[in-house]
Amino acid sequence: MPNPFTPIMQGMKITLGHLFKKPITLQYPEERPKVAERFRGLHGLKVSHNRAKCVACYLCPTVCPAKCITVEAGEDANHDKFAAVYEIDMLRCIFCGYCVEACPVDALKMTGEFELANYRREDFVFTKERLLEKK
C-alpha cells in the first residue's frame, strides 16, 4: 500500500506556498486588462489629411464572411470616390479581420476596444462617425 501521507503533505505544502503569492485577480472595471497588440476588437477607420482614407472600393464587404459591412460610395468636391456610408453591424461581425487584410489603401484597422455591450439593437450598428479613429 502506498504511503498516504506524502501526497497530502505535498499538497498542503503547495497550498501554503500559494497563500503567500500575489493574487492574479484583476479587479476588472477598476483595473483594465492589457490588450494584446494584435487583438481584433472594434474596427477603426483610419484618418489622413482630415478625412477617412477609405476609397469605397467594396473589397471589405466582398471579403466579409459574415456580410456585416455596408459601404455606399459617393463623390466629393474633387470628383474623388469616398465612402458616403460605411457601417459595420457588430452583431454579425465575427472579428476575423479579413476586411483589414483586404483593404488596399490601409484605411481599416482593428482596435483593442472589446466592451461592445449595448442596450438597443440599433446601437450595435457602427456608423462611419463612430468608426472614425479619434485623434
Next chain:
Amino acid sequence: MDNVILGLPLYYYIAMVAKVLVAFVFVLLTVAYATYAERKIIGHMQVRIGPNRVGPMGLLQPIADGLKLFFKEEIIPAESSKFAFLVAPLVALVPAFLTFAAVPFGSTIEVMGYKVPLQIAAYYDTDMGKVVDLNVGVLYVLAMASLGVYGIVLAGWASNSKYSLLGGLRASAQMVSYELAAGLAIIPVFMLVGSLSLQEIVKAQEGFRWFIWSSPMTFVAGLLFYVCALAEINRTPFDMPEAETELVSGFCTEYSSMKYAMFFMAEYANMVTVCAITATMFLGGWDGPFSRTMPLLSPLYFIAKVYFLMFVTMWIRATVPRYRYDQLMTLGWKVLLPTSLALIVLTGIAGFMGFNTFFG
C-alpha cells in the same frame, strides 16, 4: 457579600451569566468571521483575492451575507413534513453551541476576591480549594457532538426530496462510523490522565507537557482524533452529506433563508467546538508560556490554538479533494478504528512497562 442562593454565593451566578455571555458571543463572532476567513484563506491559496467589496478588505461580508439571508423568502416545500422541517435547523444548531459549555477556555481568574474558572460548567469550591467541573466532560462533549447528526438526518428526511434524503443518510452513516474512531482515539488521553474531566486533562498537560508530543501514542491519537473530528463535522475531505457535485447541496437542498443560515452556522460552530476540543485534549488547552502565573493570558493561548486548528481545517479544505464514499467507509472502519484500538492497547502496555509519557 454573603448572599447565598441555593447554597451558592451570588458571585457564582454573576460569574456564570458573564461566562455564558462571553463564550456565546465569542463563538458567534468566530462563526461569523470563520466564513469570511475561510473565503479569504482559500481565495489566497488559489491565488485569488476573496471577498473585498463590502467594507474595508471585505470585513463586513459576514454581516452582508447574514442580512441577505434574512431577507430571502422562507420556502417550505408543500410535501415536506412541516414540524420536522422547521425543527431540524434548531436541532442541528443547538448542540453545536452546547458543546462549548464543557470546554475550559482559560485557567482560574480572580475577580474581586472570587475565583472564577474560565469554563462554563465549573466553579471554584472554596472548601475543597480547587475547581470543580463536569466530571464526565469528555462524555458530555462526545454526546453533544453526536446529537448534531439528528438535525441533519431530520432535515434530510423532512424535506421529502431525494437529494436531501441521500445527504441525510450519508451523514448518519458517516458520523456513526467516525464517532467510534474519534471516541476511541481519545481513550489513551484519559488512560494517562485518569479522569474524564476536561479541567483535569488540561492540568495534566500544564507546562508544555502537551499530549501531541508527550508520547508517540498520544501523537497518533491526536492526529486520528482530528481527522475523525473533521469527518464528524462534515468538512472537506469528508463533506459527503453535502457533496454539491452529486447531491446539489445534500440535506439542506430544500432549505432557504434563515433556516439555511442556521445549518451554515451549525457547521461552523461545530468546527469551532471540534477545534476547541482538539486543542483542549492534545494541544494543552489554555496552557502556554506564563499561563500559570498570569491567568489572564490563558484565554489568549486557548483562542490562538483554536484559531490555528481552524486555519488548518481551511487549509485542508483548500488542498484535499472529497473522498469517494466507499473510500470514506474503508478509511473509517478498516484504518482509523483498528489504529485507535491498537493505540489503546499500546498505551496500556507502555504504561504497564513503566512508560507513560516522555515527561514521566
